[in-house]
Amino acid sequence: MRAVWTGAITFGLVNVPVKLYSATQDHDVSLHQVHGEDGGRIRYQRTCEVCGKTIEYADIDKAYEEGGATVVLTADDLKALPVERSREIEVVEFVPSEQIDPVRFDRSYFLEPDANAAKAYALLLETLKETERTAVVQFSLRQKTRLGALRAYGDVMMLQSLLWDDEVREADFDAVKNPPKVSAGEKKMASSLVENMAADFAPDRFTDDYQEQLRTLVAAKLEQGDALDTAATFGEEPEAEGTADVIDLVEALRRSVEANREKRASSSGGAGGEKEGAATKKPTAKKAAAKKPAAKKAAPKKTAEKKSADKKAPAKKAAAKKSA
Structure with missing residues (x-):
């Protein structure tokens, strides 16, 4: 430095x-002006309006x-x-x-x-x-x-x-002077969206998309020249979905919360899937545990049958004695 x-x-x-x-x-791609027809550089000259001469920067007061x-x-x-x-x-x-x-x-x-x-x-x-x-x-x-x-x-x-x-200017706007009333439901939904999107600031996670795309365009132009199909290279701009018919502010906030949840779930990848799998296994374990007591109850039934069989045995012996 x-x-x-x-x-x-x-x-x-x-x-x-x-x-x-x-x-x-500054990390911007350095661009200069040229004549579109022949590619000649456009230069700016410091000209005196009195004598018409081109003046060097050192001679300018x-x-x-x-x-x-x-x-x-x-x-x-x-x-x-x-x-x-x-x-x-x-x-x-x-x-x-x-x-x-x-x-x-x-x-x-x-x-x-x-x-x-x-x-x-x-x-x-x-x-x-x-x-x-x-x-x-x-x-x-x-x-x-x-x-x-x-x-x-x-x-x-x-x-x-x-x-x-x-x-530093003053914010002299009518909307600021006469702010509209905000309902409790709207504030609650807005707070929910803020909590849903809360994170610690990490500047290295953000990139200058325009400069990245501009570098891609320059590289493609150097390789293909004027034959480059810009629309095919970058594709058409996607249309915003689900915004044209949203009039209610609370509904718009609710949709925003849902969209952000889906975005976070998809970005988390397999971690979310594992959690879901673990969640589905728990009810199965509970069901298995519920079935075990039923098996234990069946055991007393057998003992009852055994007792009745034991009672019948002496009765038969007594009948045999009488017949003798």
Whole structure:
């Protein structure tokens, strides 16, 4: 990684020299514009509307226009600003981490400590972890004064630039001002759907389908050229089933719960089948157990017959004596 900024974190009398690295990167397939007929690249030129010449980027200055007057600001003018010269990430205050709304997060950066500041860096990192607080900071980067959140991210400190208060819009919608009433049944069914779809967030389970399909398309185009049948390669878009006739919100939620259950059952595979098999075996065992007492009851019957046979035997002996 290449450092995008070098400076120091300052809080109180403590100064921690650090380097700033971008914590995120773009994974999109890089595309450029061409002329559809002959494939020629489309180039953009910076042309001066006064002299008509093509201007190099190094010769371009910035300007501000107001009331017909134009003020040109050169690179040296901008560098002369005190804030632009600042190389400090100044800690203003420490706030509870949950008080910073995620809507304010802009860009994320990793902070690497200087070799001589490793202990001070580790101290601040551990303090942020234990207190569960985030440092609100101010710093200057790329000709802008920025507000930032300095927080613990695993074993490193992360600096996230924040949007200023006037950069976050208000949600000015009629539906928000006059919300419709929600019935208890609808809330119960919606809660059931949420519980049914509950899981721990694992970002590695998700993929950028568009970029994957775009790479497949590029590879197929390289192999087959214009002869590629795109519709045959990717197929037609499937139509959504069972949504056109669903009007009742509760019914729609109920169907969603059932569909998600079926989806989870199919994804679980053989594990679910084994459970079902085990469940079907249990009643059989119970039936077998129920039959065993019946077999035991048959035994007393035989003893009764035996007793009656024993009674008849003395009777026969007595009759034999009389006849003698």
